[in-house]
Amino acid sequence: MISRFSGVGGVIGGLIGVVTLSVVTGILVAATFTPAVVLAGGAINSGVSVFNGLPSYITIDTLPQQNRLFGTLKGKQVQFATIFSQNREEVAWDAVSDNAKNAAVDGEDRRFYQHGGIDPTGIVRAAVATLSGRDVQGASTIAQQLVKNIFIVKATQLKTEAAQKKAIAEAQAPTIDRKLKEMKLAIALEKKYTKQQILLAYLNIAGFGGTTYGIEAAAHRYYNTSAKNLTIAQGASLIAIVQEPSVRAPINASGYAQNTLRRDVILRAEFAAKDITKAELDTALATPVNAKTVHLTDPANGCFAATLSAKFFCDYVVRAAVPTLTSLGSTAAEREASWQKGGWDIHTTINLSLQQTAQKIMWAAVPKNPSQLRLGGASVSVEAGTGRILLMTENKKFDNTGSGKKDSTAVNYNVDVAAGGGVGFQVGSTYKPFTLLTWLKAGHGLYESVNATPYPVDQTTIEDTCQPNHYPYVGTWVYKNDTSYERGYMSVMSGTAASVNGVFVNMGKQLDQCDIMKTAQSLGVHPGDGRPLIHLPSAVLGINNIAPLTMAAAYAGIANNGVFCSPVAVDYVVSPAGKQEPGQPKACHRAIDPDIDAAAIYAMKGVMNGGTGSAANPGDGTPLFGKTGTTDSSVHTWIVGASSRVATAVWVGNVRGHVPLRQVYLAGGNASYLRHVVFRATQAAIDKKYPGHDWATVKPIYFYGSLRTGYGYGGTGGYGTGVTTGTGGTGATGTGTGKGNGKGGAKPPKPGH
Template sequence: MLSGVAGLVGFSALAGLLVTVMVTPAVALTGITASSTIGIFDSLPEYIVINQQPERNTLWAQYHGEGNTNGYYPIATIYDQNRQEVPYDQISQFALDAAVAGEDERFFTHGGVDVQSVIRTALDNVIAGGIEGGSSTLSMQLVKQIYVQQALQEPTEEERKAAYEQATGLSFDRKLKEMKLAIGLEKQYTKKEILTAYLNIAFFGDNTYGIQAAAQRYFSVDAKDLTLPQAASLIAIVQFPNSRALDTPDNYEANEARRDVILASMQRLGMVTDDEYQAAYDTPVDDAFVKPSPPSNGCIGAQEHSKWFCDYVVKNVKNFAFLGETEADREAAWKRGGYNVYTTLDLDVQIPAQNLLWNYVPAAETAFALGGANVSVEVGTGRVLTMAENKVYDNTLEGGGPTTSAVNYNANEEYGSSTGFPGGSTYKLFTLLAWLDAGKGLGERVSGDARTVDQAKFKVSCTDGGGPYGGPYPFKNDGGQSPGAMDIVTATAGSVNGAFISMGLQLDQCAIRDMAKNLGVERADGDPLTTNPSAILGTNEITPLGMAGAYATVAASGKYCEPIVVDRATGPDGEELPGQSPTCRQAISANVANTAAVALQAVMTGGTGSASNPGDGIPILGKTGTTNNAEHTWIVTSTTRVATAVWVGNSVGLYPLYDYEWAGYVGNRLRHPVMAGTMAAINAKYGGALFNADDGTLRGGSSLQVPDLRGQSPEAAKALLEGLGFGYLDGGPIDSEVEAGKVAQTDPPAGATSAFGIVITVYTSKGNKTAFPDVVGDGQTYSFDDAKTLLQSQGYNNVDEDCQKLPASTLPTDPRIDKVGSSNPAPGSFVVPGQRVTLVVQKLTC
């Protein structure tokens, strides 16, 4: 009869009853007053709400291999508390019964408070001379656990500690509070709902909450599949998790003792048969019984190929609008958990991309800090499809040794703790785009020669990229070659430094910098991109993810899309959530992008990137990059579907990759098998089409003619050449008939078509040439001796004779016989006096 009292009387009457049976015997022991306790009781709310408790978040990736669910595969669970709430019908009946038998035998008959237990506990407290227990029902324990969970969500450690002590401390006030709220729960919720909520909230040790997580953690099964001894063993944990949890063999004995008590109660209550009881009782709690699954919280426990992507997703939580309005709301929602997040990661290509890095860029290299990264984004959406690194992800405090890292080389300092790497010649993309955007064409010819330039000649209109710059800037081409004038396609295909410096001299360095920024490229450390002339050749420290996005922009006819990682999600209640929508904008004109694609395709078909072309016939554009001594090497590519960036280099230090060899490749070429294999996997799934055609307006180029400078002073010639956009080089004096000290000739010669920035060599005259005398005349005047005498009189002392035979039909009276018919030098030609002369005499026989 007493068990039904709580459901029949009002709260005020119940308060009086509880004070009579529980509080009054303790007045003498504690000094509390009945009236104050009843006031506390009456001031409480009618019931407490069973809210969602902190749960796991699960990240999913696209996958069509074994184990996928509707094309997705779980890659990671992220949680503040390891909990996965399950409904009543997904919990083993053994577990439901064990909870009742072990914690509250009269659960289905009382109204929230078991008055029989209250009376017994009150007498026990009097005998003990203090507050020793509280006769908690499952409903009361649920109330307590709800307050414990609320305490754990407080913002500071001090607040959490105070709230926890209040929720768990032994006091009559707390016990009365639990009683009233438990009664309210019974009026608001069904017994099944309360029992389910209790099993979902209970703590099972080792950061494991709820019956589902406990079943998986200790027995590697779902809650619905728990056997009788397993279920009883789990319920044995809840009162004393520190000493009974199954995470250590040290607790096995205590767990088994309590489990057997629960089994006995289940037998006595008719929940199990005698045979079931005996079989469970005879099952020892030992290593053979416990079949644990290791904790998998966080990205360190993620699917082995997906850990770096997982880390990037977690660091982007603050950007997920589907989690809340503000960053604080999103972080709090993520901490509460219960989300299934369907990411953009494609395991079908991520697995080969990651394996390729592990194969060709060994994490265990000890000679130097060898690093490698590989990331792919979808053209036209920004969806990140792959993210790989040669190191194994490990963000623990103690770390995992030299083969591991917590720095994501693909991302910037904010999202990967990386300060980036010099981009080398992959950064030339932005000079190419700025060149075309300025209306200059692919057919323009520029100087590709290695040389030293004056930094002051570069235009820098902005102030936030460094500078002003001055002084000499010497640079060289790979291999030291000086190829002369070349068009932009040839320069791009060969990645000729001299040509891009020549292009940079015609551009504003800030326009190049702004082009990079507009295509989503930034310095990884967050500082502004520098605008010094060397930046043309790739000295800014950038990220693979940023460069993949930039090349994807070219492939998308100038449309830039910010990187995104979530396609869709479901909330704790199963509600469909939208994920991240593509955020795209037209960053450059379509014609500029499409024209640039022409030059960038030449890189991959016959240029420096051809070793990275998978050779499957799918059109591909790209650009290589190599810093001084190959300390950093890059290849960035794109089809019309997917763009990919590969970096291989020094994560720390400046070891030259030219001095390294692995898997049959010199270190500076390891990027190529990584890229070729990755693109083969991507192309096999995503395919590709022809790039959009340009309109032809930027294909050509203007031409410059070398002016005729003969007779001008060197100073005037230099000013004219530089004004036209040529370089000037003094070639020194040469033999010439021009006035001494004046310009005699140029190389290239006057009238030749040349390119902007080409250096014109200017030669001045010694003024020492004169016209050679005419000793030939009409071929009938001068004999050899007469001609020789005349020449000697003018200083030509070295005169030789040669013979030219006249035709056989020539008559003996022909006036040409024995006369000079030609001379070398020719009459009237300008020569240096005194040089050797040959006179050709016409004769009947020679």
């Protein structure tokens, strides 16, 4: 862009500027041929002082590039998003047409191949013209413009917006001091690099309007072609932009006219330099710059422009995964700077084929903007044993432009606040497996009988060792079952399949609430807002607000025989230098004893086979376990389930408000049923690509338990339903006598355990 000297101030100031600039220019010219300058005289000494005080070192660094996101499609890595702060694709010398190179030299610096970084003739001509009141003139060589752009690029990489703006203003300030600094550094560039390197660097760094930088991105932006295939007219048109992008970018009628004027000047300069023939000049001049010849192509930048089905996942990767990648730097600041500089290929965990299928299922089942309520829907799948996120869908369209469209949102319902989501949603009965696992850990069994009848709970008898007072709760807690016929005694196995609140409330009364919370935490469970898990007695019924991704990862840990793996979204990255680097590390730990885990899975398989989740079972023969969840007044509905390979969480509920889904009927049926529709079809697609197998056989002790409550294992004689009198089964209680010669049950725990 042309440097301006309008800031010198008045005729006298302008005269002083011309004299000073001329003197120092002479010194700088001498510097291009001698290692040191030794001159004398008043004005000359002053010039030498200015010269010696200027910086003299600058390098052509790697420029900010596009970052690219990849996923797997039919076994191949396929790009699905491009992320950049500057739309630039740095290209090699042979990838740029001579038509662009000639236009840059003839239009911007016709003595480029003769001077050593500065053009004394041009400087004096520009200064005199400016001083005399004619058009403000500039005399920046290509090397000088490159210096200025290098400083602008460095400015854009500063940490704060205020610092960036200040540095950019300094890099473009119309002052003699800045111009002298630019000149000396231009000379330094010419000494360090070849003409070819300097010209290529200029073409790759120059701004072409908006966020478009570099000749390759400009060729795509304005003419939907590559830098290598630019015509004479197109090359001149693009170079015409660089002096005043806001005026000469061919994006509208005014831009067409201004671009044509400057383009034609460049074309005539090319002819004068004998870089094009008269016939080529005439043809190029006759080519209009208008809506027919300009093919504006919007840069596919950001997650808004990502592959249609993967926009929310893209946003999650950028927000939550990239900032953790140590391949980009050892500190958060280094990683951010490296990402902004760009050039990284991020190879993610997403299976694009599954993603496309799952997104179609979600959009077909859960409407984006029904009139009855503010409805949301989300599904997410996590691979057991790795934590790899395979798919992530939402019923809304992704839109982070602030458009306010009711069928769109920038909030990712699948993830935590910190990752671009919300606070999560009450998970209802999908939280019950953590009570079930804790029940089994405590020595209880699946066939133990528990009173399912809802009755007021005296909370003073409920233990919570996470509190200083281990029995901290007061008052009475009143709850209800989902239906009135869920009453009387039933086994934990039956209560799990039917998701009976009374069964789990009474299981919870016999457990330490702190232990239930710790079981959940061991499987990565946490609220979406980052607060601690609530572990009140009512927490067994799922009052915590948790994101679907968190629940899917927890169930993947159960599916993986009790080994939990934190969810990850990046498999590996490729650096700007082309080197493959690690992605997010696999982080797994033993959360649940495998025998206890197998017993819990056995119970939860009943949910998917005859229980509350039967409608979500695709019936393809793949063994599945799961748990449904419906919060009070059916404000939120869930199903979380898994095969041995993949766990999936589906949520459908109120984004805002408290409209009962059971009272809403949509095109796909009752709104509370939509979760089953989504899960069933999604799981069927998953099972085809990730065929699962059954889990381990349950050890008998976990059917009957080792404590003296409910049904107990009767040693070698089977199990009984009565009071153990010395010959009954281990842990048997009731009103009869258990058969067998096993030992009697352990002493009853203290109240509330």
